[in-house]
Amino acid sequence: MKKFFIIAMEVAILYLVLRSTFVQYLFKDIHDDLSDWMTDIAQIPHREALDTLRERMVLETNQFTDQQRDYFNKITYSTDQVERFYKLYCVQKDKNPFIYGATLNKFCKEISLLESKF
Numbered sequence: 001m002k003k004f005f006i007i008a009m010e011v012a013i014l015y016l017v018l019r020s021t022f023v024q025y026l027f028k029d030i031h032d033d034l035s036d037w038m039t040d041i042a043q044i045p046h047r048e049a050l051d052t053l054r055e056r057m058v059l060e061t062n063q064f065t066d067q068q069r070d071y072f073n074k075i076t077y078s079t080d081q082v083e084r085f086y087k088l089y090c091v092q093k094d095k096n097p098f099i100y101g102a103t104l105n106k107f108c109k110e111i112s113l114l115e116s117k118f
Helices: 002-018 021-056 058-062 065-077 077-091 103-115
Strands: none
Touching: 021 058, 021 077, 021 103, 058 065, 058 103, 065 103, 077 103
8 A cells, every 4th residue: 555655746846847837948948949850851952952953943044034043043942942943844834034945954954853852
């Protein structure tokens, strides 16, 4: 009976400690840090694919105007933007006011080569 009482008290104390504001704040902080860390790890392949795309397009982007370069940077900021660009301008052949002609063809080709990484 004494052991049961001691175990019951330990469980009650543990429950009260874990329910305290400080411990809840600590657990939330740890959870947020781990969540951010896991998100960053999951994004590594996407960032590498975007970096590779930018590197492969460096010759073309050197000839861009400032507006074209800003547009290109905006597109290659996220994989969602690249996929949207590819669908709209490479697959559906819509007109793009910033990237066109041989540069557009090269960009579409490079995206298609890296498409599995997006």
